[in-house]
Amino acid sequence: MFSMDDHPQRYALANELHARPSPALKAPATAVYLAVKRPEDASSRDRDADRAHLIDLLDRFGAPHPSPGANHYFGAIGRHHLKWEQHNEFVTYTVFADGISSRAFDPTAFDVFPDDWLQTAPGQRLTSAHIRIDIMPDSEAEMEQAIRNWFVAESVASTWVLDRAAMVAGDFRIDPSGHMRFAAFTRKDTGARRIGRIVQRLCEIETYKSMSMLGLPLARDLLADLSQIDGELTHLVGAMSRGDEAPETTLDELLGVSSQLEDLTASASFRLSATKAYEAIVLQRIKVLREERFLGRQTLSEFMMRRYDPAMRTIKSAEGLLSNMAGRAVRAGDLLRTRVDVQRSEQNQALLESMDRRADMQLRLQETVEGLSVVAISYYAVSLAGYLAYPMTEFFGISKGMLTAALTLPVVGLVWLGVRRIRHSIEK
Numbered sequence: 001m002f003s004m005d006d007h008p009q010r011y012a013l014a015n016e017l018h019a020r021p022s023p024a025l026k027a028p029a030t031a032v033y034l035a036v037k038r039p040e041d042a043s044s045r046d047r048d049a050d051r052a053h054l055i056d057l058l059d060r061f062g063a064p065h066p067s068p069g070a071n072h073y074f075g076a077i078g079r080h081h082l083k084w085e086q087h088n089e090f091v092t093y094t095v096f097a098d099g100i101s102s103r104a105f106d107p108t109a110f111d112v113f114p115d116d117w118l119q120t121a122p123g124q125r126l127t128s129a130h131i132r133i134d135i136m137p138d139s140e141a142e143m144e145q146a147i148r149n150w151f152v153a154e155s156v157a158s159t160w161v162l163d164r165a166a167m168v169a170g171d172f173r174i175d176p177s178g179h180m181r182f183a184a185f186t187r188k189d190t191g192a193r194r195i196g197r198i199v200q201r202l203c204e205i206e207t208y209k210s211m212s213m214l215g216l217p218l219a220r221d222l223l224a225d226l227s228q229i230d231g232e233l234t235h236l237v238g239a240m241s242r243g244d245e246a247p248e249t250t251l252d253e254l255l256g257v258s259s260q261l262e263d264l265t266a267s268a269s270f271r272l273s274a275t276k277a278y279e280a281i282v283l284q285r286i287k288v289l290r291e292e293r294f295l296g297r298q299t300l301s302e303f304m305m306r307r308y309d310p311a312m313r314t315i316k317s318a319e320g321l322l323s324n325m326a327g328r329a330v331r332a333g334d335l336l337r338t339r340v341d342v343q344r345s346e347q348n349q350a351l352l353e354s355m356d357r358r359a360d361m362q363l364r365l366q367e368t369v370e371g372l373s374v375v376a377i378s379y380y381a382v383s384l385a386g387y388l389a390y391p392m393t394e395f396f397g398i399s400k401g402m403l404t405a406a407l408t409l410p411v412v413g414l415v416w417l418g419v420r421r422i423r424h425s426i427e428k
Contacts, residue, residue: 024192028100037090037126049122107177129180136185157303160292215275219318378412
């Protein structure tokens with residue numbers, strides 16, 4: 001029998017791949033979808049509050065609770081089925097019901113979410129969607145007429161998906177009830193799992209589209225701030241090249257601009273990075289639908305190219321401009337610091353030359369003082385030697401003056417040699 005210790009996360013990571021299966025739906029059916037996001041100023045999502053809010057809804061229907069620490073749930077609530085998923089920034093509720101109402105997109109379908117329960121949600125509605133799943137009629141004209149009746153013609157997108165297993169349509173507009181509308185017409189032989197995946201993809205496209213669009217207001221504000229900073233940076237670079245002001249002053253101002261750019265980068269980096277990730281998910285979810293054009297209408301990918309991509313390009317432009325300006329500020333700062341360092345080196349060189357001149361003067365003065373000190377020391381040494389040799393004047397029969405004259409040169413020579421030896425020993 002195979003026996004070996006497992007990595008502590010092995011089973012958890014393997015089960016994560018199967019944590020969020022698509023529902024199994026049979027047409028006709030109705031799905032209502034709600035995504036709740038924490039406020040932008042909240043530091044992090046309170047997962048315990050999300051689970052408590054889910055449990056409150058389940059208790060109203062007498063449904064069983066999720067397991068502790070679960071981040072997904074699927075179960076029956078009365079005559080409906082609920083799918084709950086918890087993500088990093090938001091939490092989603094999808095309720096499925098058999099059958100469709102005689103009134104297309106009847107807002108009473110959302111009554112499954114009680115008003116008082118909605119008011120206590122730990123966050124704000126990011127999006128909500130009403131999805132109508134019906135059996136495909138015999139003619140395309142009937143589907144075309146339904147699209148004309150339900151959606152805004154100017155922005156509606158409709159397309160065959162999954163090798164014409166279904167036709168889906170939506171206009172990505174908020175209806176008078178406050179919800180997005182999507183319709184899916186499925187062939188009679190389309191499997192329940194495939195229908196469930198189609199509905200899941202539509203919910204994901206709408207959710208991640210909404211999440212990525214959160215970066216657009218930030219990008220617009222960022223572009224306005226960067227426009228002002230760009231003027232300041234251009235002025236500083238021009239002043240640096242012209243030498244209008246002291247480099248130290250320009251460097252201080254440039255450091256101020258760099259700090260503004262760093263603040264903007266820190267405040268915007270998460271949302272800009274998240275936007276790119278969400279955009280990739282939107283495009284990937286559309287791609288896996290394998291679209292085919294329906295009666296010459298625009299597909300989901302074409303709708304995104306015309307309406308969604310410009311917003312994403314604006315966000316990418318703001319991110320690129322921020323990165324470019326931060327790089328410009330760094331390069332300008334490096335050049336200015338180099339100029340300051342060169343000027344300081346020149347000042348230091350001049351200072352060293354001045355110090356060399358002073359040292360040379362001090363050396364000459366020292367030599368002068370040294371000569372005077374030899375004379376002074378010799379004077380006192382000759383006097384002392386004369387006092388010592390005066391008794392010998394009578395013995396040799398010479399005068400004191402002659403004796404002093406005879407002692408002067410030898411004493412001066414000895415003093416000079418002694419001072420020189422002392423100086424050499426100090427220099428060594």
